[in-house]
Amino acid sequence: MPFPSEFWNTLKTEFPENFFSTEEALLQSHSVDWTTAFSPQASLVVFPRTTEEISRYMALCTRFAVPVVPSGGRTGLAGGAVATQGETILSLEKMRALGAVDVLGQTLEVEAGVPTEAVHEHCAQHGLFWPIDLAAKGSSQIGGNLATNVGGVRVIRYGLARQWVLGMEVVLPNGTVLQLNNALEKNNTGIDLRQLFIGSEGILGIISKATLKLVRIPPKPQVLLLATHSLENILSLFLRARQAPFTLCAFEFFTSQCLARVQQHRKRYMPLETPASHYALLEVETENPEALEAWVGQCMEDVVVDGILAQGGQQARQLWELRESISESLSATGMPHKNDIALPIAHLLDFCKGLEAFFADKYPGWEVCLFGHIGDGNLHVNVLKPPDMDKSTFLAKTSEVDNDVFSLVKQHHGSISAEHGIGLLKRPYLHYSRTPEELNLMRMLKKAVDPLGILNPGKVLPPL
Amino acid sequence: MPFPSEFWNTLKTEFPENFFSTEEALLQSHSVDWTTAFSPQASLVVFPRTTEEISRYMALCTRFAVPVVPSGGRTGLAGGAVATQGETILSLEKMRALGAVDVLGQTLEVEAGVPTEAVHEHCAQHGLFWPIDLAAKGSSQIGGNLATNVGGVRVIRYGLARQWVLGMEVVLPNGTVLQLNNALEKNNTGIDLRQLFIGSEGILGIISKATLKLVRIPPKPQVLLLATHSLENILSLFLRARQAPFTLCAFEFFTSQCLARVQQHRKRYMPLETPASHYALLEVETENPEALEAWVGQCMEDVVVDGILAQGGQQARQLWELRESISESLSATGMPHKNDIALPIAHLLDFCKGLEAFFADKYPGWEVCLFGHIGDGNLHVNVLKPPDMDKSTFLAKTSEVDNDVFSLVKQHHGSISAEHGIGLLKRPYLHYSRTPEELNLMRMLKKAVDPLGILNPGKVLPPL
Numbered sequence: 064m065p066f067p068s069e070f071w072n073t074l075k076t077e078f079p080e081n082f083f084s085t086e087e088a089l090l091q092s093h094s095v096d097w098t099t100a101f102s103p104q105a106s107l108v109v110f111p112r113t114t115e116e117i118s119r120y121m122a123l124c125t126r127f128a129v130p131v132v133p134s135g136g137r138t139g140l141a142g143g144a145v146a147t148q149g150e151t152i153l154s155l156e157k158m159r160a161l162g163a164v165d166v167l168g169q170t171l172e173v174e175a176g177v178p179t180e181a182v183h184e185h186c187a188q189h190g191l192f193w194p195i196d197l198a199a200k201g202s203s204q205i206g207g208n209l210a211t212n213v214g215g216v217r218v219i220r221y222g223l224a225r226q227w228v229l230g231m232e233v234v235l236p237n238g239t240v241l242q243l244n245n246a247l248e249k250n251n252t253g254i255d256l257r258q259l260f261i262g263s264e265g266i267l268g269i270i271s272k273a274t275l276k277l278v279r280i281p282p283k284p285q286v287l288l289l290a291t292h293s294l295e296n297i298l299s300l301f302l303r304a305r306q307a308p309f310t311l312c313a314f315e316f317f318t319s320q321c322l323a324r325v326q327q328h329r330k331r332y333m334p335l336e337t338p339a340s341h342y343a344l345l346e347v348e349t350e351n352p353e354a355l356e357a358w359v360g361q362c363m364e365d366v367v368v369d370g371i372l373a374q375g376g377q378q379a380r381q382l383w384e385l386r387e388s389i390s391e392s393l394s395a396t397g398m399p400h401k402n403d404i405a406l407p408i409a410h411l412l413d414f415c416k417g418l419e420a421f422f423a424d425k426y427p428g429w430e431v432c433l434f435g436h437i438g439d440g441n442l443h444v445n446v447l448k449p450p451d452m453d454k455s456t457f458l459a460k461t462s463e464v465d466n467d468v469f470s471l472v473k474q475h476h477g478s479i480s481a482e483h484g485i486g487l488l489k490r491p492y493l494h495y496s497r498t499p500e501e502l503n504l505m506r507m508l509k510k511a512v513d514p515l516g517i518l519n520p521g522k523v524l525p526p527l
Numbered sequence: 528m529p530f531p532s533e534f535w536n537t538l539k540t541e542f543p544e545n546f547f548s549t550e551e552a553l554l555q556s557h558s559v560d561w562t563t564a565f566s567p568q569a570s571l572v573v574f575p576r577t578t579e580e581i582s583r584y585m586a587l588c589t590r591f592a593v594p595v596v597p598s599g600g601r602t603g604l605a606g607g608a609v610a611t612q613g614e615t616i617l618s619l620e621k622m623r624a625l626g627a628v629d630v631l632g633q634t635l636e637v638e639a640g641v642p643t644e645a646v647h648e649h650c651a652q653h654g655l656f657w658p659i660d661l662a663a664k665g666s667s668q669i670g671g672n673l674a675t676n677v678g679g680v681r682v683i684r685y686g687l688a689r690q691w692v693l694g695m696e697v698v699l700p701n702g703t704v705l706q707l708n709n710a711l712e713k714n715n716t717g718i719d720l721r722q723l724f725i726g727s728e729g730i731l732g733i734i735s736k737a738t739l740k741l742v743r744i745p746p747k748p749q750v751l752l753l754a755t756h757s758l759e760n761i762l763s764l765f766l767r768a769r770q771a772p773f774t775l776c777a778f779e780f781f782t783s784q785c786l787a788r789v790q791q792h793r794k795r796y797m798p799l800e801t802p803a804s805h806y807a808l809l810e811v812e813t814e815n816p817e818a819l820e821a822w823v824g825q826c827m828e829d830v831v832v833d834g835i836l837a838q839g840g841q842q843a844r845q846l847w848e849l850r851e852s853i854s855e856s857l858s859a860t861g862m863p864h865k866n867d868i869a870l871p872i873a874h875l876l877d878f879c880k881g882l883e884a885f886f887a888d889k890y891p892g893w894e895v896c897l898f899g900h901i902g903d904g905n906l907h908v909n910v911l912k913p914p915d916m917d918k919s920t921f922l923a924k925t926s927e928v929d930n931d932v933f934s935l936v937k938q939h940h941g942s943i944s945a946e947h948g949i950g951l952l953k954r955p956y957l958h959y960s961r962t963p964e965e966l967n968l969m970r971m972l973k974k975a976v977d978p979l980g981i982l983n984p985g986k987v988l989p990p991l
Contacts, residue, residue, distance in 0.1 A: 167766050168872035168904075190770065214713055223713070226690055239964050246871035248903045249678055249687070250942035251726060252960040253949055253987045254969045258722030262715060279770060302631050306654065306743060350814050407710035408632035439712045440632075478714035485717055496716040500703050504976070505718045511975040512968070523717045 066106065070127045074109075078116065083109045093154055094146035096137040097199075098488055105132070105146035112157045114232060114240055114271045120153065121269070122238030130520045131236075133265040135207030136178065138199035140403070141486030143211065143264040143522055150520065153269065155206050164189045169277040170229055170246045175206025175270050182275065191277040194221035198387065206270045212262030214482045217346075219438040220312040221278075224261070230274030231257045235267075236513040246274045259508070264484050265519040267512045284312050284346045285355060286379035289362065289370040290339035294415055296366040297341045298408075301438060303366075307358045309349035314438030317342050321389045321432045328392035332381055337369035343437075344386045389434050390443070398448035399432070400461040404472050405440045405481035414475045418444070421467060426460075441481040444468060469495040485523045493525055530570065534591040538573075542580065547573045557618055558610035560601040561663075562952055569596070569610035576621045578696060578704055578735045584617065585733070586702030594984045595700075597729040599671030600642065602663035604867070605950030607675065607728040607986055614984065617733065619670050628653045633741040634693055634710045639670025639734050646739065655741040658685035662851065670734045676726030678946045681810075683902040684776040685742075688725070694738030695721045699731075700977040710738045723972070728948050729983040731976045748776050748810045749819060750843035753826065753834040754803030758879055760830040761805045762872075765902060767830075771822045773813035778902030781806050785853045785896045792856035796845055801833035807901075808850045853898050854907070862912035863896070864925040868936050869904045869945035878939045882908070885931060890924075905945040908932060933959035949987045957989055 074083055084090075085107045094103035111117045124131050130150040137144050146152050155176035162172035166189050173182060179200040182193045195208060197215035207213075209231070213224045221227070231243045233256075243257045244250055260268045291297055297316055304311050319340045325331055349355050359370055373379035393399040406414050415433065422431055430447040446464060448457040469479050473495045480489050480496070493502070505524060509516070538547055548554075549571045558567035575581045588595050594614040601608050610616050619640035626636035630653050637646060643664040646657045659672060661679035671677075673695070677688045685691070695707045697720075707721045708714055724732045755761055761780055768775050783804045789795055813819050823834055837843035857863040870878050879897065886895055894911040910928060912921040933943050937959045944953050944960070957966070969988060973980070 165871075165873050167762060169769065170871070170873070212715060212719070218712065222690060225719075226686060235968075239967075241964055241968065242962060243965070245940040246873070247869050247940075247942050248682065248872075249869045249900075249905050249945040250960065251676060251944050251946055251948045252942055252953075252957060253965075254727045254731070254972060255676070255689075255722065255725070256965060256968060258719065258725075261719070261722075263718045267718070298631060305633065405711050405713045407634070408712075409629050409634070409710070436713075441713050476709040476711075478711050478716055480715050481713040482715055484715045489716075493716060496714065498706060500705050501707070501717075501720060503703075504699075504705065504720060507975045508718060508972070511971045 066129055067127055070123065070129060073123055078119070079112070081110065082116065083107050093134055093137070093152045096139040096142060096144045098140055098142040098145065098486070100488060101142050101145045101147050103146060104149055105152050106149045108152040108154055110154050110157045114234065117153065117234045117269060117271055118238040118240050121234055121236055124151065124517055125237045125515060128515050128517060130517050132519055133206070133210070133269045135175065135204035135210070136199065136202040138203045139207070139211065139486060140483040141480065141488040143484050143486030143519070144207070145487060147487070148521065155204060155271070158271065161185050164191060164277070165246070166191070168246060170274050171277060172230070172272065172274045173205050174272050175204060177205050179203050179205065179208055186277055187280065190280050192280050193227060193275050194278055195224050195227055205273055205275070209261050209270050209273060210263065210265050211484050214436070214439065216313050216315070216436065218436060219314055220310065225258070227276045228257065228261070228273050229276050231260065231270060232272035233260050233268040233270055236515065236518045241268070264486060264523050266509060266523050267518065281312070281348055283376070284348050285352065286373040286382050287345045287347070287359065287370060288335065288382045288385070289343045289345065289359070289367045290335050290337060291341045291343070291366055292339060292368060294341055294412055297343050297437065298412060299366050300343055300362060303362060304345060308351065308354045309347040309358070311345065311347055311438070313344070313346035315344040315386050315435070316437035317386060317389055317434035318432060320430060321393070321434045322385065324396050324432065325385055325388050325392040328395045329388050331385055331388065334371045334382070335369045339368050344382060386434070389432070393432060393445050393447065398454065398457065399445040400457070400464065402444045402465065402468060402479070403481050403483045404442055404444060404468070404477055404479055406442065406472070406475050406477040408440045410475040410477065411437065411440060411442070414471060414477065417471050418468070421471065425467065426464065439481070465492060472496070487522060490523065490525050493523070530593055531591055534587065534593060537587055542583070543576070545574065546580065547571050557598055557601070557616045560603040560606060560608045562604055562606040562609065562950070564952060565606050565609045565611050567610065568613055569616050570613045572616040572618055574618050574621045578698065581617065581698045581733060581735055582702040582704050585698055585700055588615065588981055589701045589979060592979050592981060594981050596983055597670070597674070597733045599639065599668035599674070600663065600666040602667045603671070603675065603950060604947040605944065605952040607948050607950030607983070608671070609951060611951070612985065619668060619735070622735065625649050628655060628741070629710070630655070632710060634738050635741060636694070636736065636738045637669050638736050639668060641669050643667050643669065643672055650741055651744065654744050656744050657691060657739050658742055659688050659691055669737055669739070673725050673734050673737060674727065674729050675948050678900070678903065680777050680779070680900065682900060683778055684774065689722070691740045692721065692725070692737050693740050695724065695734060696736035697724050697732040697734055700979065700982045705732070728950060728987050730973060730987050731982065733982070745776070745812055747840070748812050749816065750837040750846050751809045751811070751823065751834060752799065752846045752849070753807045753809065753823070753831045754799050754801060755805045755807070755830055756803060756832060758805055758876055761807050761901065762876060763830050764807055764826060767826060768809060772815065772818045773811040775809065775811055775902070777808070777810035779808040779850050779899070780901035781850060781853055781898035782896060784894060785857070785898045786849065788860050788896065789849055789852050789856040792859045793852050795849055795852065798835045798846070799833045803832050808846060850898070853896070857896060857909050857911065862918065862921065863909040864921070864928065866908045866929065866932060866943070867945050867947045868906055868908060868932070868941055868943055870906065870936070870939050870941040872904045874939040874941065875901065875904060875906070878935060878941065881935050882932070885935065889931065890928065903945070929956060936960070951986060954987065954989050957987070
């Protein structure tokens, strides 16, 4: 993308040395995320070290209408941080300052480029943690966690990232710096502007700093794997778990198809012998292990056909590994097409029945692997390429499959993207989850905040 | 306010009978809230029974640029729901439908006019509740609870109302109806538009329905009153309580001045004999009462000078009454000027020291009563008229006092309105808590969503 020479001159003369790079390797690495569907094409990468540098760079880009893609840990799965049209990339990776933990207030101020796991490590010495925990935590950064309102494995216990941020510093497309909410739990002084930027995938502003809200490290949880013969039984188990005398921290679900793939790939230990079709992995906090055992005993009288309560940390990790290696095992043993959807919990059963019926009817022989954070209504729908179908036919059909799946999602008042966001990948399907009125209001907000459309252009909102 | 005859004609011919009223008594009752500072003046009140009627009324008001004040339970304390300039009032009181409780999903769909307490009663039979609990719950309505992002007494345990709503239906100033988020816990599909309307005091849209998120009714809590000799000790106690082997549900604070006023007015039972200056009221959940007693014992070795753990529900209520009758007792025994502020918890001590010093210096002899949800950083600063000062002198001075108090709040990165909102009352002071950049962005959002400025005009945002 040809930018005016004055843009380049200003970059060279008014910013520190090494502020920007056009090195091919850096352009390549910084213009992709974990999504594989897009070809990288960026014009330059900038590496601000301060909010003031971000602000000046944005003001410069506004002056010359230069597009900017904010770039964090790039672990996204929807292409929200890819540069495909010669944009410039603003990497937060040099902004990694971690403040001192405020033990009394249970807060921590960090710059946006701090990796999620570094926050966990930093707080642990004080017996505190930031309760957002996700598989990508070694690479993902706080700015991206907030820009995508990340969830993770303990949403049912702690909620989404939105709940765990007090203050935010945000740079607008024109370079204006907003200081939002400081370290306040309560602040009813007009529109809460933080909320605009949380979860909007960098199309409205660049999150440069955040004051995180912490909690004390919870006691070591108990981990259980329970086997059932149906999704009905899984949901019945879920209802009982929410009424049981313990605190539910995670309620994960997978089918025997998923488990078979994990065993094929990872040769993992399978602790249950009774054949079953639907599994639930529970993590619970309790001060009363006897009551937990009694509860499991009651469940085994009807809905549960087999189960195990992990004896110690190693077995707990082994049970979690069964759940956490599903995604990798599906990719290693076949060619999956993935969707990350959410349903109101009350619709889960009917949705899954509808899904089964429509695959049986329209795509007989296709293997559908279901798993996910079912306690949040979140289902990963993975469809595997039939062995006798060639790759290109399968890829061509998946877009048709998506439209069918998303129609069913819409019919059940669900979301086409529970956690992964919209980015570039899901943009063509956004209308399945958001009405024309909502799209119109989103466009009005985008226009008001970013009138030139220079910030993360083309992401989230489909072209008119 | 003279509206065109076509506006009146449309109202009479295209809306149901009894849709609107210009009866003086109704105009009076519906144009004030619990704030006493404003004189009511409204042109008419409308009572829609459906979202469709709200939408048609807003479209009509847009056509003739007629101003509209959304009206819920009118328990606000900042004049957010008052009509003082001949506006029309849109009351939600006829929209009181309560859906069936979704026990599996733990959700409940309600219309905006349902009183908070009615939600509690409706859910209780299923062992569920909506964890937003406030003194005004008998009158306050769900729509207003969301429009003001209400907190209440259990914020430290459950957070603010923002966390306890899944779906929302909102009518925009032009009559557009938005259906937002259904009953979804996770939905990462672009800008979360719900957040615009939560806490913005009805200046952007009218919340007409909501799908609330419920939790199971917690076990009966333990209630403790602990006495100390300083605010330092209260904060030290707070730190220990967050690290203790129980779940903290409330951590309230008041000074001996407050307590003296309660005893003067209500002749309430005072269970502690040791003289003390600062009190904390704790509500905790625990399965292990012995550990709680041991913890209290440890605290009494240093920071706590006296304490009581309620034995049974009646005593627990009596302890809560001490805290809850403070506001009423101050009004009954003197003339208080009230502020509801918040500080980052780490700043509480320095702020209070600064406050004390500046009153001693600038307003010697004035009585300052401090109490509040200190676990959320929330302080009610009540200043009492000195007995020998006449009322008008006091009232004239309170605006000066406010500017001084708010300057100190700003210096400590606090909020001039923790819970009560801005409305009309705090509008002149908004700049103490929000920067010019924030005010500018809020104005841009208001302009984008309500270009004619007909919705709750004059509220929150100060005139340019």
